[in-house]
Amino acid sequence: MSRSSLLLGTTAWTLAALIAACSLTLGEYPISFTDAVSILGGGGTLIERDVVIGDRLPRALTGLGVGAAFALSGAILQRIAGNPLVSPDVIGINSGAALGALIVLTVLGGSGLMTVVGALAGALLTAALILAIAYKRGLNGFRLVLVGIGVAAMLGSGISLLLIRADIYRALVAAAWLTGSLANRTTLHVTVIGLTLAVVVPTLLILARQLRLLELGDDLAQTLSGRAGGGRTPLLLVAVVLAAMATAAAGPIGFVALVAPQITRRILAERQTGLAASAAVGALIVVSADLAARLLFSPTELPVGVLTAILGAPMLLYLLARANRIGHAG
Known part of the structure; x- marks a missing residue:
């Protein structure tokens, strides 16, 4: 990890932790910081403990974990495909997870852990379908985007049908x-995303060499790794699991997986995105957007996905326009 990446990651995590701490004190029931610390230590009234420990703390911790998971998923997929447009929400992985979870919620009448299983199954099946269509003598980034957008549209129709x-x-x-x-x-949501990161982060450390090899190009990566496709399959599985578990914990929060790695890459001015720094930036984006969604239109509360979409949609348009200019220049 470069010094600049370490600095960015440390700064982003510090800011994310501070904002998460502030979120424990702000809202319709304001609580001072010292009182919040006392409540976390076992003090406070029953109502105060319910507000801080029962509501705001799980919300903040879930936001930190979900933001990190989405950002890691997007950074891995963008490296695998060599395309900044590739992210689990753009290519339909999040839609697959959402459809699987919705089948559990609306058809089977389940909840809790059943929703998690449904989201994971939907994401894995969607990834398999996208790869089966997009893979042709290698994995081309733009083909992956086009196929993913088509699959996402199809899944969106399925989601609409279930809602109707x-x-x-x-x-x-x-x-x-x-x-x-x-x-x-x-x-439950904190546990789901926490256990996911606890398992996946060490796995990523093991697969880090394979990810670096992919930066050298498909042929050289395959030669050095001795694996067909340069060893993309384990990395793809990790990215899908991260997106699925994040979706199960908080719903398909849009554009975090797309935006966080790109912000990180531009701040670091490096060709490739640092995974650790991207995770920190993703956590910062989600907890900041959630706090803003709670306060901007109080007492009405906006879903966090609304604000991340406001931030992410212009970034997507910028990346599309940039890719179009580069394509014409070539």
Whole structure:
């Protein structure tokens, strides 16, 4: 890890932690920082403990974990494909996870861990479908984007069908979840994303050499690794699991996986994105957007996915325009 990447990661994590700490004190029921510390230590009234420990703390921790997971997923996919447009929300992985979770919520009437299993199954099946269509003598980044957008549109139709056929209560719950929200998070959501990162981060450390080899090009990566496709499959599986678990924990929060690696890359002015720094930036984006969503239109609370979309959509248009200019220049 370069010194600049370490500095950016440390700064972003520090800011994210500070904003998460501030989120424990702000809202319709304001609590001073000293009181919040006392409550975390076991003090405070029953109502104060419910507000801080039961509501705001799981929300903040889930936001940190989900932001890091989405950013890592996007950074890995962009490295694998060699294309800044590739991210789990753009190519349909998030849509697959959302469809799987929605089947559990609206058809099977399940919740909790069943939703997690449904999201993971939907993401894995979607990734398999995208690869089966897009893979042709290698993995081309733009072909992956085009196929992914088509698959995402198809999955979007399936999601709309489920919402139309569901009863009104389940449809409202599912529609709110689909926007991407950290409201009403519990220790279950913290555990899901926490365990995911606890398993995946050490796995990424093992696969780090393979990721660096892919930066040298497909032929050289395959020669040095001795694996077909340069060993992309384990990395792709890691990226899909990260996106699926993040979606299961907070819904398909849009554009974090796309934006965080690109912001990191431009700040560092490096050809490739640092994974650790990207995770920190992703966590910072999500907790900042969630706090803003809670406060900007108080007492009305916006889903965090609304604000990340406001930030992410212009970035996507910029990347598309930039890719178009480079294509014409070539």
